[in-house]
Amino acid sequence: MSSIAEPAPGGVLSGARSPGAWFYRRPAVAGYALLSPAMAIMLVGVLLPVLILVAMSFWTRGGIGFDTTPTLDNYRKAAEEPIYLALLLRSFWVAGIATVATVALCYPMAYYVAFHVHRHKMLWIILMTLPFWTSYLLRVFAWKVILGYEGVINSGFLSLGLIAEPLAFLLYSPTAVIITLAHAWAAFAILPLYVSLEKIDRSLLEAATDLGDGPARRFFRITLPLSVPGIVSATFLIFIPTTGDYITPALLGGPDGAMIGNLIQLQFGPVNNWPMGAALSIVLMLWIALTGFVFLYLARTFRERSA
Amino acid sequence: MRETSYITRPNLPLRVYAWVFLTVLYVPILFIPLFAFNTSIYVRFPLEGFTTQWFAALMGRAQLWDSLWNSVRVAVVVSVLSTAVGLMAARAITRRRLPGQSAIVAFIMLPLVVPGIIFGVALLVLLSRLGVPLSLYTVAIGHLIVCLPFAVATLLPRFEGFDVSMEEASADLGVGPWATFWRVTFPIVLPGVVSSLLLTFTVSFDEFIMAFFLSSTDATLPMYIWSQLRFPREFPSVLALASLILGASFLLVFAALAIGRMGARRPDARAP
Numbered sequence: 001m002s003s004i005a006e007p008a009p010g011g012v013l014s015g016a017r018s019p020g021a022w023f024y025r026r027p028a029v030a031g032y033a034l035l036s037p038a039m040a041i042m043l044v045g046v047l048l049p050v051l052i053l054v055a056m057s058f059w060t061r062g063g064i065g066f067d068t069t070p071t072l073d074n075y076r077k078a079a080e081e082p083i084y085l086a087l088l089l090r091s092f093w094v095a096g097i098a099t100v101a102t103v104a105l106c107y108p109m110a111y112y113v114a115f116h117v118h119r120h121k122m123l124w125i126i127l128m129t130l131p132f133w134t135s136y137l138l139r140v141f142a143w144k145v146i147l148g149y150e151g152v153i154n155s156g157f158l159s160l161g162l163i164a165e166p167l168a169f170l171l172y173s174p175t176a177v178i179i180t181l182a183h184a185w186a187a188f189a190i191l192p193l194y195v196s197l198e199k200i201d202r203s204l205l206e207a208a209t210d211l212g213d214g215p216a217r218r219f220f221r222i223t224l225p226l227s228v229p230g231i232v233s234a235t236f237l238i239f240i241p242t243t244g245d246y247i248t249p250a251l252l253g254g255p256d257g258a259m260i261g262n263l264i265q266l267q268f269g270p271v272n273n274w275p276m277g278a279a280l281s282i283v284l285m286l287w288i289a290l291t292g293f294v295f296l297y298l299a300r301t302f303r304e305r306s307a
Numbered sequence: 308m309r310e311t312s313y314i315t316r317p318n319l320p321l322r323v324y325a326w327v328f329l330t331v332l333y334v335p336i337l338f339i340p341l342f343a344f345n346t347s348i349y350v351r352f353p354l355e356g357f358t359t360q361w362f363a364a365l366m367g368r369a370q371l372w373d374s375l376w377n378s379v380r381v382a383v384v385v386s387v388l389s390t391a392v393g394l395m396a397a398r399a400i401t402r403r404r405l406p407g408q409s410a411i412v413a414f415i416m417l418p419l420v421v422p423g424i425i426f427g428v429a430l431l432v433l434l435s436r437l438g439v440p441l442s443l444y445t446v447a448i449g450h451l452i453v454c455l456p457f458a459v460a461t462l463l464p465r466f467e468g469f470d471v472s473m474e475e476a477s478a479d480l481g482v483g484p485w486a487t488f489w490r491v492t493f494p495i496v497l498p499g500v501v502s503s504l505l506l507t508f509t510v511s512f513d514e515f516i517m518a519f520f521l522s523s524t525d526a527t528l529p530m531y532i533w534s535q536l537r538f539p540r541e542f543p544s545v546l547a548l549a550s551l552i553l554g555a556s557f558l559l560v561f562a563a564l565a566i567g568r569m570g571a572r573r574p575d576a577r578a579p
Contacts, residue, residue: 131332135513137513261422
């Protein structure tokens with residue numbers, strides 16, 4: 001490898017006999033060679049760990065270490081014990097409401113940038129996505145500052161005389177989790193929505209107008225249907241990571257706002273029942289895969305129907 | 308592109324909505340620096356007085372500086388590795404037609420969507436079965452998985468945006484593939500590389516979940532913040548620290564996004 005690790009001296013003729021040239025004549029080999037470091041990282045860092053996680057989900061906690069006799073006990077427990085099912089269901093609807101809210105609130109924003117911003121478009125996109133890149137932990141922390149019992153909203157409203165005593169439901173509730181998730185994941189919705197809206201051929205809109213459609217009909221008959229792929233990917237991109245979120249429910253959820261991520265962490269932390277935690281992770285992953293397939297299926301059916 | 312058409316004519320309610328949206332996006336974050344300069348240890352209105360004591364108090368904390376140094380070391384290694392690996396992958400993806408390519412890309416992008424907690428606990432289980440002790444190295448492995456999709460996603464548009472014929476011209480003139488890469492390809496994708504380095508640095512620097520499961524006694528900065536959140540009296544100093552981190556992150560990311568767009572096609576220049 002060392003012979004290609006530095007720029008070929010002279011470059012012009014020596015390149016012909018270098019290993020690089022050998023690869024050059026075998027594009028597929030070269031392609032896979034270039035992909036191999038990424039694949040190696042993914043195999044060692046994702047595939048192998050997940051396989052072991054699957055194996056562990058069939059084990060049980062032994063006296064010291066684990067009892068590796070395969071059993072479905074953990075899954076049975078996950079299905080039967082009300083607390084597991086309750087947290088799983090809560091994760092789904094909290095993430096679901098947050099997702100619908102985010103996509104609905106971000107759609108007009110993406111629409112505005114796609115259709116009504118003509119100068120500094122890039123600046124708008126950067127401004128909308130910038131917070132997403134900064135610390136997730138700190139953005140969630142910011143909402144704790146705002147929604148807290150003595151936080152921005154309560155103390156602000158109190159000193160303005162709008163409320164007589166602090167609103168207790170703000171912090172440590174599913175509502176707090178939903179607000180925070182919707183705020184934190186906005187960029188994930190904006191980008192796919194913007195891309196799908198930006199791609200719409202403007203002449204279709206002109207044609208609709210020429211044929212007598214008003215703005216509302218034009219929107220519902222042309223713009224909205226053509227932006228469905230963006231809506232689908234935005235929904236997908238937010239729903240999945242928020243379902244398994246840990247930080248937001250841990251900081252803002254309180255006992256009534258805990259989600260499946262917190263339960264998984266408990267099993268690997270204080271409860272120290274790793275096989276149960278592994279089983280719950282697998283359940284979460286299967287759920288994600290199922291949602292993914294449903295979404296892909298819906299997206300495909302829609303595309304075929306509208307084609 | 309038409310500047311004013313009856314379809315794109317100004318829409319006041321929509322413009323108002325857009326500005327409200329941006330305000331709501333930023334204001335929650337701005338409360339952190341606001342209260343970091345407040346004298347009271349309670350985060351509440353009315354504000355009491357202006358002070359920089361909470362920032363000054365950060366100076367004397369050895370644990371904080373240790374965790375900052377840990378985070379920087381991990382982030383530097385992770386950003387360089389993920390960008391290098393991402394560069395190779397992005398080149399392979401855009402320049403070759405490979406069987407199974409889209410499945411491979413989807414696989415690499417997986418950590419972008421799958422909740423971090425799953426890959427975090429999975430790695431934890433693997434490492435413990437292998438008997439590998441937790442350390443900053445194990446945190447770096449976790450961060451590498453998180454950062455790789457961002458590197459690839461940042462670099463792919465750069466490769467897609469430039470004309471393959473430039474590489475072919477170089478090859479036709481007898482320049483070897485390696486020299487062609489360094490003389491033609493690399494300078495063109497360089498803004499993407501810089502952008503990817505800055506973005507992956509920020510992502511790794513701010514990453515919490517992987518570090519939460521994969522770090523031992525060597526805390527990263529987000530882990531340090533997490534540990535301080537338990538103590539109400541530490542709230543103001545956490546606010547001060549958070550203000551500094553957010554400020555630095557915003558600058559880094561803004562630079563990264565601006566550099567990444569350099570010389571790239573404008574997004575509003577649609578193909579005819």
